[in-house]
Amino acid sequence: MTLTPQQGQDYLTEHGIPQVIESIMIGLLHERPEDPLTFMQSCIEDTKRIGGTKHVKWDSFVPSSPVSSIFPSILGPDIFKTEIPQMTNQEYGQLSTTDHEHIEQEASSEKTTSGAMGSKTIVFVIGGPGSGKGTQCERIVKKYGFTHFSSGDLLRAEVASGSSRGEELKAMMGRGDLVPLETILKLIKDNIASQPDSKGFLIDGYPREVQQGIEFEKVVGSCTFVLWVDVSQDTMVKRLLKRGETSGRVDDNEETIRKRLKTFVDSTEPVIKYYEEQNKVKRVDSERDVETVFADVEKIFDNLQ
Ligand SMILES: Nc1ncnc2c1ncn2[C@@H]1O[C@H](COP(=O)(O)OP(=O)(O)O)[C@@H](O)[C@H]1O
Numbered sequence: 001m002t003l004t005p006q007q008g009q010d011y012l013t014e015h016g017i018p019q020v021i022e023s024i025m026i027g028l029l030h031e032r033p034e035d036p037l038t039f040m041q042s043c044i045e046d047t048k049r050i051g052g053t054k055h056v057k058w059d060s061f062v063p064s065s066p067v068s069s070i071f072p073s074i075l076g077p078d079i080f081k082t083e084i085p086q087m088t089n090q091e092y093g094q095l096s097t098t099d100h101e102h103i104e105q106e107a108s109s110e111k112t113t114s115g116a117m118g119s120k121t122i123v124f125v126i127g128g129p130g131s132g133k134g135t136q137c138e139r140i141v142k143k144y145g146f147t148h149f150s151s152g153d154l155l156r157a158e159v160a161s162g163s164s165r166g167e168e169l170k171a172m173m174g175r176g177d178l179v180p181l182e183t184i185l186k187l188i189k190d191n192i193a194s195q196p197d198s199k200g201f202l203i204d205g206y207p208r209e210v211q212q213g214i215e216f217e218k219v220v221g222s223c224t225f226v227l228w229v230d231v232s233q234d235t236m237v238k239r240l241l242k243r244g245e246t247s248g249r250v251d252d253n254e255e256t257i258r259k260r261l262k263t264f265v266d267s268t269e270p271v272i273k274y275y276e277e278q279n280k281v282k283r284v285d286s287e288r289d290v291e292t293v294f295a296d297v298e299k300i301f302d303n304l305q
């Protein structure tokens with residue numbers, strides 16, 4: 001069969017191949033491994049594990065990314081005639097050179113947190129919007145004394161602080177989009193570092209996408225298990241609309257709720273699959289009343305003691 005150049009290009013683009021190859025090249029340039037073939041092989045395996053080429057970002061194969069902005073310029077913007085893949089929400093590309101340098105410094109200092117975590121318990125609490133994550137976390141904190149960080153609350157505090165990023169973050173959250181990985185990871189990492197005596201951490205509403213989990217485990221520490229607060233979409237919508245009557249949240253409205261549910265299905269459900277493959281997921285059925293759900297949560301945490 002004869003293949004026109006256009007058909008060839010379409011085939012590659014449809015399967016997300018140029019982005020993956022570019023990302024692998026960026027990873028190779030950053031890491032310069034002695035055995036590049038093994039490195040490339042593990043990038044392909046990672047791509048399969050995170051659910052396919054569409055989940056690969058430009059810095060997916062760069063440990064403690066983001067890296068220096070020199071990489072895109074080394075490769076040139078038109079390799080394979082595609083755009084250089086940007087970090088989530090194209091945020092990285094919009095930052096200034098000074099921001100890039102600052103983030104790079106932060107990324108290297110992030111590596112130090114990892115050792116300090118030792119064998120502390122880290123629980124990722126995952127579930128759709130309004131599934132009851134915060135409600136169960138509150139009870140876990142009371143009974144088991146863990147330190148609770150809600151990623152959404154950290155972002156809302158950042159917005160409320162009036163920082164320069166606040167308005168941008170507010171707009172992203174108002175649309176039900178995910179904020180850039182680096183932003184939320186830095187907030188969580190700094191908060192964890194501020195609690196050196198904690199016996200363990202509940203990270204509520206994070207990771208929202210597989211790459212967030214991978215980066216967290218690289219720079220902070222290994223996740224002990226994932227608590228999956230599972231409930232139907234109908235129930236989530238009902239609870240969120242009810243919460244919206246008093247929460248004052250910009251995203252507790254029908255249109256944004258629909259978008260958040262889609263983000264959950266597209267980006268966060270693969271996280272559950274990723275950790276299920278590592279046998280790390282503990283599911284609770286949150287369709288029932290709060291105390292009945294918590295009775296199941298207690299069984300999980302009692303087993304940790
Ligand atoms: N098991 C439950 N049964 C009924 N309502 C619940 C239950 N769990 C949480 N809620 C209510 O649903 C809403 C969303 O819960 P929340 O904990 O804020 O969810 P999330 O943190 O997952 O967004 C809140 O108004 C909460 O009071």
Ligand SMILES: O=c1ccn([C@@H]2O[C@H](COP(=O)(O)OP(=O)(O)O)[C@@H](O)[C@H]2O)c(=O)[nH]1
Binds near residue numbers: 206207251
């Ligand atoms: O790691 C995170 C956590 C939250 N968000 C943003 O914050 C919003 C609210 O998140 P939260 O966890 O507070 O709410 P939920 O939707 O789970 O009730 C999300 O829709 C996202 O826009 C994000 O981008 N990354």
